[in-house]
Every structure is written in structure tokens, then in C-alpha cells.
Amino acid sequence: MKKRFSLLFALLIVGCLFLTGCLPGAGGGFLCGGGSAPSGWSGPVVGNDTLYVGSMTGRVIALEDLSMARARIKWQYPPSDESALGYIYGTPCVADGVVYVGAYGGATRDPKVYAIDLENGWRIWAYPDEGSIGPIIGSPVIANSTLYVGSSDGKLYAIDIETGRDKWWPFETGDDIWAAPAVHDGVVYIGSFDQKLYALNAESGVEIWHFDTGAAIASTPLIYNDTIYVGSFDRKFYALNLDGTKKWLFDEAGNWFWAKAIAYHNTIIAGCLDGRVYALDAETGDCKWYYPPEELVGPVRGAPALVGDVVVFGSEDGKVYALDASTGQELWHYPPEEDYIGPVRAPICAGNGVVYVHASNQKIYAVDMEYGRINWSFPTSD
Amino acid sequence: MFRLSRKTLIILAIAIAVVIVLVMLGPIEVWNLVLLQPILNLLVLLSSVFFGSFGIAIIIVTIIVRLLTLPLTLRQLHATKAMSALAPKMQEIQKKYAKDQEKLRKEIANLYKESGVNPAGCMLPLLIQFPIWIALYQSITRALASSPEELLNLSQNLYALPIIQQTVPLQAQFLWLNLGAPDRYFILAVLCGASMWVLQKMSTLPSADPRQQSMSRTMIWMMPMMFAIFTLMVPSGLGLFWVVSNIIGIVMQYYITGWGTLAGFSLGGLFAKPPATAPPPATTEPAQQLQTPMGAEQEEALAAERMKQEKRLEHGKSRDKRKDRRGGHRDRSRKARRRS
Numbered sequence: 001m002k003k004r005f006s007l008l009f010a011l012l013i014v015g016c017l018f019l020t021g022c023l024p025g026a027g028g029g030f031l032c033g034g035g036s037a038p039s040g041w042s043g044p045v046v047g048n049d050t051l052y053v054g055s056m057t058g059r060v061i062a063l064e065d066l067s068m069a070r071a072r073i074k075w076q077y078p079p080s081d082e083s084a085l086g087y088i089y090g091t092p093c094v095a096d097g098v099v100y101v102g103a104y105g106g107a108t109r110d111p112k113v114y115a116i117d118l119e120n121g122w123r124i125w126a127y128p129d130e131g132s133i134g135p136i137i138g139s140p141v142i143a144n145s146t147l148y149v150g151s152s153d154g155k156l157y158a159i160d161i162e163t164g165r166d167k168w169w170p171f172e173t174g175d176d177i178w179a180a181p182a183v184h185d186g187v188v189y190i191g192s193f194d195q196k197l198y199a200l201n202a203e204s205g206v207e208i209w210h211f212d213t214g215a216a217i218a219s220t221p222l223i224y225n226d227t228i229y230v231g232s233f234d235r236k237f238y239a240l241n242l243d244g245t246k247k248w249l250f251d252e253a254g255n256w257f258w259a260k261a262i263a264y265h266n267t268i269i270a271g272c273l274d275g276r277v278y279a280l281d282a283e284t285g286d287c288k289w290y291y292p293p294e295e296l297v298g299p300v301r302g303a304p305a306l307v308g309d310v311v312v313f314g315s316e317d318g319k320v321y322a323l324d325a326s327t328g329q330e331l332w333h334y335p336p337e338e339d340y341i342g343p344v345r346a347p348i349c350a351g352n353g354v355v356y357v358h359a360s361n362q363k364i365y366a367v368d369m370e371y372g373r374i375n376w377s378f379p380t381s382d
Numbered sequence: 383m384f385r386l387s388r389k390t391l392i393i394l395a396i397a398i399a400v401v402i403v404l405v406m407l408g409p410i411e412v413w414n415l416v417l418l419q420p421i422l423n424l425l426v427l428l429s430s431v432f433f434g435s436f437g438i439a440i441i442i443v444t445i446i447v448r449l450l451t452l453p454l455t456l457r458q459l460h461a462t463k464a465m466s467a468l469a470p471k472m473q474e475i476q477k478k479y480a481k482d483q484e485k486l487r488k489e490i491a492n493l494y495k496e497s498g499v500n501p502a503g504c505m506l507p508l509l510i511q512f513p514i515w516i517a518l519y520q521s522i523t524r525a526l527a528s529s530p531e532e533l534l535n536l537s538q539n540l541y542a543l544p545i546i547q548q549t550v551p552l553q554a555q556f557l558w559l560n561l562g563a564p565d566r567y568f569i570l571a572v573l574c575g576a577s578m579w580v581l582q583k584m585s586t587l588p589s590a591d592p593r594q595q596s597m598s599r600t601m602i603w604m605m606p607m608m609f610a611i612f613t614l615m616v617p618s619g620l621g622l623f624w625v626v627s628n629i630i631g632i633v634m635q636y637y638i639t640g641w642g643t644l645a646g647f648s649l650g651g652l653f654a655k656p657p658a659t660a661p662p663p664a665t666t667e668p669a670q671q672l673q674t675p676m677g678a679e680q681e682e683a684l685a686a687e688r689m690k691q692e693k694r695l696e697h698g699k700s701r702d703k704r705k706d707r708r709g710g711h712r713d714r715s716r717k718a719r720r721r722s
Contacts, residue, residue, distance in 0.1 A: 037529070037531070038529035038530065038531055038532075039531065041530070089530055137530055175551075176551070178530065193551055195548070214544060214547070214548055215547050215548045215550070216550065216551055218533075233537075233547055233548075233550060234544065234547050234548060235542070235547060254542070255537055255538075256537050256547075258534075258537075273534070273537045273538070299534065299537065299538065301534060316534075345531075345534070
């Protein structure tokens with residue numbers, strides 16, 4: 001009888017927790033409150049006719065034969081017989097025959113930055129050698145043989161790409177860094193959750209100035225025509241002069257700016273979590289157009305891509321949209337009609353008339369730029 | 383003509399409005415709009431007011447929600463207390479009709495009816511509060527947004543107030559706890575288990591039924607143990623909420639029913655071996671002792687309440703007799719009509 005009561009009671013508790021959405025998550029931890037389990041949203045990058053992407057199963061994958069009917073896997077790191085790197089949010093960065101990727105970490109691996117040989121997928125170095133840094137969400141950036149990457153421990157790391165060692169003592173901000181840095185004219189620009197955008201000397205890591213926005217910054221700054229463009233969680237988009245003074249701000253958006261903006265003929269195009277893409281005059285901040293004009297699409301988290309006069313972006317509603325960059329008119333969307341491919345949170349990558357989309361359904365899609373038709377799709381899961 | 387009272391009409395109108403809104407917006411949207419978002423934004427707002435401390439925000443929101451649901455909680459506790467007061471009578475009936483289950487059920491139903499106690503009164507307020515607690519659970523875990531996906535999700539649930547937007551992401555550090563991760567030192571799990579055990583012990587009704595006793599004993603241990611284990615696995619923000627909620631529950635329970643079965647409890651007895659079989663109490667006295675709080679005033683109040691119930695019972699019996707008489711008279715007149 002006692003056993004029956006115990007079983008009944010255990011079932012009751014599990015039922016309650018099920019109702020509250022407090023059940024084990026995919027990453028090995030517990031997922032509570034009906035939230036979303038971490039999965040990663042690494043964007044693809046193309047170099048030497050090969051596509052590199054951090055999969056949602058925690059592996060860096062190299063795909064070749066991109067122009068064929070179906071791409072083929074060249075290598076993956078770590079190989080399938082080794083444990084995965086954890087979640088990968090940052091887009092890999094390719095330079096001098098090496099692909100660099102920052103990992104968020106997971107149940108079996110600590111957060112680290114990895115340098116992997118482009119040809120064979122062998123690890124060259126990992127930073128730090130031992131121990132770990134905070135989880136990495138922003139992409140790494142390379143300039144002057146130095147890799148810059150921000151971490152959730154609030155530090156910006158500068159790593160020598162030859163040795164995989166610190167170039168200068170990590171610069172500490174007041175809160176997590178989830179954004180990728182931008183490097184321009186010997187200055188590193190990085191946004192932090194402490195609501196500040198920092199300008200640092202790229203050689204020494206010494207702070208030059210900082211600009212306080214009204215809320216956390218998770219978007220990567222864009223440097224265009226000697227102006228820094230960055231969005232913030234205060235629902236505003238800022239244009240700053242290179243000396244850290246404000247040029248203008250756009251405050252008509254309905255939610256946070258998280259995606260990196262792109263520049264097109266004196267126009268700054270930025271995706272927003274309110275489900276719109278805004279095109280702002282680079283000089284004045286006036287809104288030239290926004291898409292969609294009426295009904296919203298899902299939140300736009302990943303950076304759009306520009307191919308000629310076409311801007312392509314993915315949305316949380318599971319679709320990819322192509323717009324005329326000068327007017328904001330929709331050219332096509334994929335998949336057509338009511339279908340969807342799962343939320344698109346990763347930045348879009350464009351090359352050779354094709355856009356590559358890493359959707360949350362763990363597939364890479366190669367979509368023809370002209371007609372918005374699919375060339376191939378490749379599952380990135382094991 | 384079938385006529386509805388004003389109260390029924392209002393309830394009907396509310397029910398129809400709720401159904402229309404649910405159909406138009408969808409249940410998830412309604413849930414988010416009515417419960418989740420207000421609690422979530424209140425948490426973030428309080429976090430901003432109290433120097434960015436999300437731990438203090440959790441404590442205050444738990445207290446606010448407890449106060450808002452106080453009428454329901456009081457109703458539930460009073461109903462539990464009334465049930466507890468009926469325990470001696472119930473034991474008598476159980477003893478008397480132990481062999482006749484049909485009669486036993488009837489007599490128990492009569493007892494509830496005559497003493498004006500509704501057994502569902504213990505459960506209904508609890509059920510009404512349940513969605514609020516689920517929403518609070520969800521708000522805490524969503525506000526913490528420990529992963530990028532959760533932060534993305536959070537962005538869709540915040541109000542467009544600068545004070546709220548500026549506070550996100552929230553500071554997860556509170557005392558020794560990282561509110562977004564389980565407590566590494568197990569302190570919260572121990573606190574959660576201990577406070578829940580005290581609450582369970584205080585609120586458990588004494589029973590003469592060995593099966594019920596066995597179930598109560600299992601519940602008293604199982605519930606705290608399970609929640610202590612959950613506290614080890616879920617973000618400690620949730621554990622903090624459970625601990626605070628339990629402490630408030632203990633205070634409320636004390637003011638309504640006193641220490642309950644916790645009275646007379648000693649730490650020595652905690653580890654003492656329980657008897658092999660739970661003997662049913664021979665008289666109603668032990669049960670009364672268990673449910674009686676220590677204070678003399680409370681004892682007097684309970685005695686007065688018992689007298690009232692006895693009066694009600696007597697009144698009920700005489701009412702039944704009158705009904706029987708009336709029924710008998712009706713039967714007789716029917717028979718007479720048939721004969722004629």
C-alpha cells in the first residue's frame with residue numbers, strides 16, 4: 001500500500017513539474033519555466049569553396065562540394081568518437097588556413113577558443129590550455145595576427161593566433177560580453193552587458209573611451225564611413241563618432257537590437273527583435289524604410305547579409321526574406337507560403353549567388369539568391 | 383419561466399468572456415498576457431528598485447503573491463481546520479459502520495452536510511492558486527534567462543518601460559547563490575526540505591484510519607525529500623522561492639491551526655523507530671491532543687467550536703426528524719389517495 005502511495009505521489013510531482021515545464025533539458029541541465037533549451041546559433045562562413053559552421057550538436061563542420069546538388073562533409077571537429085565542444089553560438093572565423101571558433105561549453109566541455117586546421121580538421125591549439133574562461137557567445141574576430149573574443153566572464157581576450165597565448169591582459173568590463181568585437185584603425189570596439197560600448201587600443205588593450213547606452217549591448221558594432229553603429233537593449237540604435245560622441249540615435253523600434261547592422265549606399269540596415277528590419281540614413285538616422293510595413297515577421301536576431309542590391313535576413317518565424325536594399329520591397333521568401341524551416345537565429349552567409357542559412361532545425365540550407373529556391377540542405381546533427 | 387439569479391448571470395458572462403478571449407487569442411497568449419507577463423515584469427521592476435538584486439525581488443514577489451492569494455489560502459486553511467474539528471465524529475462513524483461501507487459513506491456525507499463543511503473546500507482554493515504559482519515559477523526561470531535563447535525569449539515578454547529594459551539582464555548573484563544555477567553548497571536544498579517538512583507536519587490532519595495515517599506519514603517525508611532533490615537540480619532562484627513560500631506558509635498555518643501535529647514533536651522522536659503497525663487511537667483524545675494548539679485561548683476556542691458543531695448536528699438531526707415526519711405524512715396521504 002505504501003509503495004502505491006509513494007508511486008502515486010511521485011507521479012503527482014512529476015505531473016506538476018511537467019505542467020510548469022521544469023524538466024531535463026537537452027544540454028544535460030534542467031529546463032524550467034517553459035523556457036528554451038540552449039542549442040547554439042552559429043552562422044556559416046565560406047572560404048576556399050568550403051563552408052564552416054558550428055553545429056547545434058557542438059561540432060565544427062566543414063562542408064565541400066557546395067555547388068553540387070548536395071554538399072559533402074569534409075571533416076568535423078571533434079571527430080564523432082570524441083565528446084562535442086558544447087553549444088556554439090559564434091560564427092567561425094577563417095584566416096591563413098586556420099578556422100577559429102569560440103565554444104559556449106556544455107555538460108562535458110569547458111568554454112574555450114579553438115584553432116583548427118582548415119585542411120584536415122585537426123586542432124592546432126585551444127585557449128586556455130587548461131581550465132576555462134566564461135561561456136563564449138560572440139564570434140571571434142582577427143586583425144593583425146590577433147584574435148579578439150569576448151566572454152560571459154565580462155572579459156575581452158586578445159590571443160596571438162600563432163601561439164594561442166594572451167597578447168595582453170584581458171580587458172575586464174562590468175558585466176557579460178555577448179557581442180563580437182569590431183576592429184578598425186588599431187582600435188577594438190566591444191559592447192558589454194554593463195551598458196557600455198568600449199573603445200580599446202588594439203595593441204595594448206588600454207581603454208580609450210566608453211559610451212554609455214541606456215541598456216545592455218549584445219550587438220556587434222559596425223564601422224562605416226568613420227562612424228560606429230550599434231544597437232542596444234534600450235530599443236535604440238546609436239551612431240557614434242570615432243571619438244565616442246553621439247552622432248544620432250534612432251528610437252522608434254519596438255524591441256531590442258541584437259543583430260549586427262550592415263551598410264548599403266549610405267544606408268544602415270538593422271534587424272530588430274520587434275520583428276522588423278529598419279533602413280536608416282547613415283548621416284541623419286532618419287528611417288528610409290522598414291520591412292514589413294504592416295504585419296510583423298518574427299524577431300530578427302541574426303545579422304542580415306548583403307548580396308549586390310539585395311538584403312537577406314532570417315527570422316524567428318522560420319523564414320528567410322530577400323528585400324530590395326534600396327526600397328525594402330520583398331523579392332522572395334523561403335520557404336514559400338505557410339511552410340517554415342525553424343527559427344533562424346544565426347547570421348546569414350552569402351556567396352556565389354547563394355545564401356547559406358543555419359536554421360534551428362539543425363540543417364544548413366543553400367538558397368538560390370535569384371529565385372529563392374533551395375539548392376540543397378544538409379543536416380548538421382549526428 | 384426559468385429565471386437566473388444575478389450572481390449566476392455574472393458568472394455565466396465571465397465564463398463566456400473567458401471562452402471568447404481564449405478562442406480569439408489562444409490559451410498560451412492569454413496565459414502570457416494575464417499571468418506570466420505581469421509577474422515577470424513585476425520581478426524585473428522590483429529587481430531594478432532593489433539595487434538590481436533579483437533575490438530580493440523573488441522574496442518580495444513571493445510575499446505579494448502570497449498576500450494576494452491570502453483569502454483563498456485562509457479559506458483553504460479554515461476548511462482544513464473544520465475538517466480537523468470533525469475528526470472525532472468521523473472516527474466514531476468509521477468505528478460504528480466499519481462493516482457497512484454504504485452506510486459509512488452516507489453517514490460521512492450527512493456529517494459534512496450537517497456541520498456545513500465541504501471537503502472540496504480544502505482543495506478548491508488550492509486549485510485556484512495553482513496557476514498563479516505555475517506562472518510565478520515560470521516568471522522566475524524566464525527572468526533569469528541563463529542561456530541566449532532564454533534571453534531572446536525574455537525580450538518578447540517585457541513591457542516597453544525604460545526601467546524594465548535597463549535592468550535586463552538581471553544579476554544572478556544573491557548572497558552565496560547564483561540564482562541561475564543550482565546551489566553548490568546544498569544549503570538551499572536543506573532549507574527547502576526542512577521548511578517543507580515543518581509545513582507538512584503542521585498541516586497534516588490526524589486520522590484514525592491506518593491507511594490514511596500511512597499515507598500522511600509518507601507525504602510528510604516524501605514531499606520535502608523530493609523538493610530538496612529538485613532544489614539540487616533546478617536554478618536556485620526557484621529554490622529560494624520555495625523556501626520563502628514555505629516560511630510564509632508556516633506563519634499562516636501557525637496563526638490558523640497552531641503547530642498542528644508538530645506540537646509535542648521532539649527531535650529525539652524524529653529518529654525513533656516507528657511502531658510496526660500504526661495502531662488506531664482507542665479513544666478520540668489523542669487526536670484531539672494532536673490537533674489542539676498549546677495556548678489555553680485556542681483550546682477554549684476549539685471547545686466552543688465543537689459545541690457549535692454539536693448544536694448544528696442536533697439541529698440537523700431534529701431537521702431530519704421533521705423531514706422524516708413530513709415525508710411520512712406525505713406517504714400516508716399518497717396511500718390514502720390511491721385507496722380512494
